[in-house]
Amino acid sequence: xxxxxxxxxxxxxxxxxxxxxxxxxxxxxxxxxxxxxxxxxxxxxxxxxxxxxxxxxxxxxxxxxxxxxxxxxxxxxxxxxxxxxxxxxxxxxxxxxxxxxxxxxxxxxxxxxxxxxxxxxxxxxxxxxxxxxxxxxxxxxxxxxxxxxxxxxxxxxxxxxxxxxxxxxxxxxxxxxxxxxxxxxxxxxxxxxxxxxxxxxxxxxxxxxxxxxxxxxxxxxxxxxxxxxxxxxxxxxxxxxxxxxxxxxxxxxxxxxxxxxxxxxxxxxxxxxxxxxxxxxxxxxxxxxxxxxxxxxxxxxxxxxxxxxxxxxxxxxxxxxxxxxxxxxxxxxxxxxxxxxxxxxxxxxxxxxxxxxxxxxxxxxxxxxxxxxxxxxxxxxxxxxxxxxxxxxxxxxxxxxxxxxxxxxxxxxxxxxxxxxxxxxxxxxxxxxxxxxxxxxxxxxxxxxxxxxxxxxxxxxxxxxxxxxxxxxxxxxxxxxxxxxxxxxxxxxxxxxxxxxxxxxxxxxxxxxxxxxxxxxxxxxxxxxxxxxxxxxxxxxxxxxxxxxxxxxxxxxxxxxxxxxxxxxxxxxxxxxxxxxxx
Amino acid sequence: xxxxxxxxxxxxxxxxxxxxxxxxxxxxxxxxxxxxxxxxxxxxxxxxxxxxxxxxxxxxxxxxxxxxxxxxxxxxxxxxxxxxxxxxxxxxxxxxxxxxxxxxxxxxxxxxxxxxxxxxxxxxxxxxxxxxxxxxxxxxxxxxxxxxxxxxxxxxxxxxxxxxxxxxxxxxxxxxxxxxxxxxxxxxxxxxxxxxxx
Numbered sequence: 001x002x003x004x005x006x007x008x009x010x011x012x013x014x015x016x017x018x019x020x021x022x023x024x025x026x027x028x029x030x031x032x033x034x035x036x037x038x039x040x041x042x043x044x045x046x047x048x049x050x051x052x053x054x055x056x057x058x059x060x061x062x063x064x065x066x067x068x069x070x071x072x073x074x075x076x077x078x079x080x081x082x083x084x085x086x087x088x089x090x091x092x093x094x095x096x097x098x099x100x101x102x103x104x105x106x107x108x109x110x111x112x113x114x115x116x117x118x119x120x121x122x123x124x125x126x127x128x129x130x131x132x133x134x135x136x137x138x139x140x141x142x143x144x145x146x147x148x149x150x151x152x153x154x155x156x157x158x159x160x161x162x163x164x165x166x167x168x169x170x171x172x173x174x175x176x177x178x179x180x181x182x183x184x185x186x187x188x189x190x191x192x193x194x195x196x197x198x199x200x201x202x203x204x205x206x207x208x209x210x211x212x213x214x215x216x217x218x219x220x221x222x223x224x225x226x227x228x229x230x231x232x233x234x235x236x237x238x239x240x241x242x243x244x245x246x247x248x249x250x251x252x253x254x255x256x257x258x259x260x261x262x263x264x265x266x267x268x269x270x271x272x273x274x275x276x277x278x279x280x281x282x283x284x285x286x287x288x289x290x291x292x293x294x295x296x297x298x299x300x301x302x303x304x305x306x307x308x309x310x311x312x313x314x315x316x317x318x319x320x321x322x323x324x325x326x327x328x329x330x331x332x333x334x335x336x337x338x339x340x341x342x343x344x345x346x347x348x349x350x351x352x353x354x355x356x357x358x359x360x361x362x363x364x365x366x367x368x369x370x371x372x373x374x375x376x377x378x379x380x381x382x383x384x385x386x387x388x389x390x391x392x393x394x395x396x397x398x399x400x401x402x403x404x405x406x407x408x409x410x411x412x413x414x415x416x417x418x419x420x421x422x423x424x425x426x427x428x429x430x431x432x433x434x435x436x437x438x439x440x441x442x443x444x445x446x447x448x449x450x451x452x453x454x455x456x457x458x459x460x461x462x463x464x465x466x467x468x469x470x471x472x473x474x475x476x477x478x479x480x481x482x483x484x485x486x487x488x489x490x491x492x493x494x495x496x497x498x499x500x501x502x503x504x505x506x507x508x509x510x511x512x513x514x515x516x517x518x519x520x521x522x523x524x525x526x527x528x529x530x531x532x533x534x535x536x537x538x539x540x541x542x543x544x545x546x547x548x549x550x551x552x553x554x555x556x557x558x559x560x561x562x563x564x565x566x567x568x569x570x571x572x573x574x575x576x577x578x579x580x581x582x583x
Numbered sequence: 584x585x586x587x588x589x590x591x592x593x594x595x596x597x598x599x600x601x602x603x604x605x606x607x608x609x610x611x612x613x614x615x616x617x618x619x620x621x622x623x624x625x626x627x628x629x630x631x632x633x634x635x636x637x638x639x640x641x642x643x644x645x646x647x648x649x650x651x652x653x654x655x656x657x658x659x660x661x662x663x664x665x666x667x668x669x670x671x672x673x674x675x676x677x678x679x680x681x682x683x684x685x686x687x688x689x690x691x692x693x694x695x696x697x698x699x700x701x702x703x704x705x706x707x708x709x710x711x712x713x714x715x716x717x718x719x720x721x722x723x724x725x726x727x728x729x730x731x732x733x734x735x736x737x738x739x740x741x742x743x744x745x746x747x748x749x750x751x752x753x754x755x756x757x758x759x760x761x762x763x764x765x766x767x768x769x770x771x772x773x774x775x776x777x778x779x780x781x
Contacts, residue, residue, distance in 0.1 A: 004758070004762070007762050008762065008763070011762060045602065045605055048601050048605060049597065049598040049601040049602050049605070050597055050598060050601070051598050051602075055588060056587075057587065057588075058587045060590065061587065061588070061590045061595075064590060064595055065595055065598070065599065068595045068596060068599040069599040069602065069603060072599050072600055072603050073603055076603065076607070119673060119674075119675070121672055121673065121674065122672065122673055130611050130612070130615040131607065131611040131612065132611070134610060134611055134614070134615060135606070135607045135610050135611035137610075138606065138610040139603070139606060139610070161586075161587055162587060167598045167602055170602065170606075171602065171606075174606055174609070174610065175609075178610075179609070179610065179614060182614070183614065183617070183618065186618045186622075187618065187621055187622065187625070190618070190621075190622035190625070190626050190629055190630050191625070191626050191629060192629070193629045193633050193645075193646050194629070195629070195630055195631065195632050196618055196619050196622035196623070196630040197619065197622075197623065197630055197631050197632075198619065199631065201672055202631075202632055202634070202641065204634070204641040204642055204643050204644070205640060205641075205642055206642075206643070206649050206650070207642055207643060207649055207651075207656075207771060207774055207775065207778070208649070208650070208651050208652065208653060208656060208774075211651075211652050211653055213652075213667065214649075214650040214651075214652060214667065214668070214669075215667055218643065218647070218649055218669065218670075218671050219670075219671055219672045220632055220644055220647060220671045220672070221671060221672045221674075222631075222632065224615045224618070224619055226618055226622060226630070227614060227615040227618035227619070228615070230618075231610075242674050242718075243673065243674045243675045244674035244675050244676065244717060244718035244719065244720070247674075247676070247716070247717030247718040248674050248718045248720065249644075249646040249647055249718060249720055249721070249722060250632070250646060250647070253633075253646050254759060254764070255758070255759040255763035255764025255765075256759050256760070256763055258763070258764065259763055311710070312681045314681065314682065314686065314687050314690075315686075315690055315710055315713075315714065317687070318687050318690035318691040318694060318713075319690070319691060319694035319695075319708060319713075320690055320694060320708055320709070320710040320712075320713050320714070321707030321708055321709055321710060321727075322710050323709070323710070323727075329726075329758075329765075329766055330709075330725060330726045330727035330730070330766070331709040331710070331711055331725035331726070331727035331728060332710075332711060332725060332765045333709075333710055334710070335681070335710075335714075336710045336711045336714040337676075337677065337679065337681075337686060337690075337714040337715060338676040338677065338678070338679075338714075338715065338716070338717045339714075339716065339717055340716050340717050340718060340721050340723075341660060341711050341716065341721050341723035341724055341725055341765060341767050342721075342723050342764050342765060342767050343764055343765065344764065344765035347763070347764055347765070348717075363717070364717065365676075365717045366676035366677070366678055366717045368676075368678040368679070368680060369676060369677065369678060369679055369680065369681065369686075370681070371681050372681060372682075462678060463678075463679065463680035463683050464680075464683065464684075465680075465682065467680035467681070467682060467683065468680075487678075488675075488676070488678050489678035489679070489680065570680070570681070570682060573682060574681055574682050
């Protein structure tokens with residue numbers, strides 16, 4: 001870790017922590033219906049939808065609402081991609097997206113995964129980007145936050161049949177949280193150089209025109225990028241306008257936009273812990289959850305940055321100077337393959353840690369070219385279930401599942417009935433928690449196994465040796481946990497990967513959301529139990545440690561064999577001087 | 584305690600379809616068009632690609648790198664875009680793993696090409712000059728990578744190295760606000776400045 005890396009990490013944490021309390025409070029006010037400056041629009045929406053905002057839903061109706069809304073969204077996004085040739089705003093006349101790719105992308109964006117099997121600038125017309133992808137960037141984020149709110153209501157209500165109204169929650173989150181934040185952020189991005197236009201691709205005459213083998217003109221891809229870029233980050237979506245995602249200078253032109261994008265990723269997931277604190281009337285509970293997210297995050301960031309700065313002995317062996325041990329600023333040094341010069345090592349490796357700790361999946365450097373340990377960090381963060389901040393909403397409800405698991409484990413140790421936030425945790429809640437916690441590793445590992453046992457799966461691998469295995473494990477971990485980043489050497493735009501990953505993304509999302517809402521319904525019906533001397537406090541360092549331990553234990557038990565076969569072997573081979581591509 | 588409504592398909596479909604339609608119009612049409620309008624008003628240059636014009640004609644974008652192969656120009660980062668380097672309509676990195684033999688071969692070949700173009704230069708080759716960028720469109724190199732090439736460009740162009748170094752400094756950006764990102768040199772702008780030297 002260089003001084004620059006430490007100061008960047010410090011600045012990042014300070015700015016993030018400053019935003020948590022005010023934004024968390026604001027989101028709590030929005031969800032309680034106390035923010036009303038768009039109430040005329042809000043009322044018109046409810047009238048058109050024939051929704052009575054005062055009529056609440058039970059957990060099953062809430063879950064079905066979210067499911068039907070997401071199914072219709074998938075169909076709409078599929079249709080836009082399949083019809084884009086006939087739709088306006090496609091100046092490059094890009095062809096209709098293939099059926100399997102369109103299905104994969106539709107599920108990918110509706111589930112907030114934003115895995116991309118396609119290259120944006122050569123696949124998606126402007127209308128598809130706006131009317132299709134941007135819309136689901138908003139709506140999938142709104143679904144995540146709505147479900148988290150429903151779970152919080154499960155804890156705060158007692159003897160209740162209902163956990164809120166999904167239509168009202170989705171509308172309020174979109175209008176009062178996601179749209180204003182995105183609008184402001186998009187304009188800042190545009191000011192820094194992120195493009196925002198509807199013009200055809202711009203041809204320019206290259207300066208060294210005529211020199212072989214360089215073409216004499218360069219065609220610059222254009223498009224409405226800033227508007228999509230903003231919600232891509234704020235909604236922890238991560239689907240890039242361009243193939244290179246946030247490494248592309250038109251998506252992420254300056255170190256300032258890079259910092260703001262990193263902040264935007266954690267903004268809502270971090271603030272929601274404070275929202276929980278407000279709504280439960282005990283701010284310390286929110287801070288404890290925030291600590292349980294922040295501590296593993298900082299450790300992961302330090303490991304990733306250090307590994308990338310240490311570099312790759314193969315680059316040194318090939319004659320490159322990695323600036324190791326000499327702290328001078330004239331070059332970033334380290335492992336620069338797949339990284340941008342303006343970001344260097346620290347701003348790239350920190351971004352990789354953040355985007356995978358949250359379920360964002362945007363990348364500003366190519367994870368497949370990271371060092372084995374530098375690439376292990378994003379993979380493990382994804383495999384922990386996207387609860388180290390996690391996605392908007394999904395991070396909070398994911399961590400609350402682990403909190404329930406933690407009090408259950410603690411209850412077994414001290415021989416008391418587990419309780420959390422004033423609610424007894426019974427057998428039904430534990431069964432639902434077990435399903436929700438185990439569904440993603442099951443999908444990731446079974447998917448990896450299927451891909452490795454079939455020719456169609458192995459055909460996508462591009463790097464030899466353990467790295468090729470890691471590409472597949474990363475893809476299925478990313479899909480099952482709805483992250484969306486990739487070890488992008490994997491050629492995944494094939495019917496096999498598009499369909500299999502599509503199915504896995506869907507169940508990785510809704511296989512967790514439905515049990516979470518069932519827990520919310522069950523908890524809301526229960527009576528509040530008073531705090532006694534025998535209650536395990538869930539706001540202190542002891543519980544934070546227990547919670548982090550539970551997250552790590554479950555994640556490692558599921559994935560250590562896979563990690564050992566992939567990045568760990570790759571690391572050992574790299575540093576013992578085995579340079580070949582032995583299979 | 585309010586009684587719950589019975590769950591029926593029509594009670595789910597009507598609000599789901601209508602809300603999807605309304606929010607699609609708001610977030611998929613109103614929002615991007617509003618951002619486009621405001622950005623075109625407030626930041627027309629940036630919103631249209633930060634184009635650099637010479638004699639009125641666009642010769643590139645300040646944010647997008649171009650390929651340079653002649654010894655009389657500063658070279659940028661290697662680019663892995665297909666089918667040709669710096670294809671700004673098909674961004675992407677090499678995705679070569681850290682132990683992939685192709686990575687070692689590519690880096691060794693780039694080091695050899697730099698050495699061949701400037702046989703007398705024994706300075707170490709900065710890693711960013713021989714590794715492919717993530718986007719394939721990286722407009723920048725490190726100040727060390729520019730310094731490595733000063734002697735070659737000066738010799739080919741018949742210029743004083745000191746004059747070139749001054750030009751490099753002129754096109755070097757420091758860390759933003761002193762603490763963000765890396766110091767860097769814009770290769771296209773440096774080469775445009777080079778052509779303007781007489």
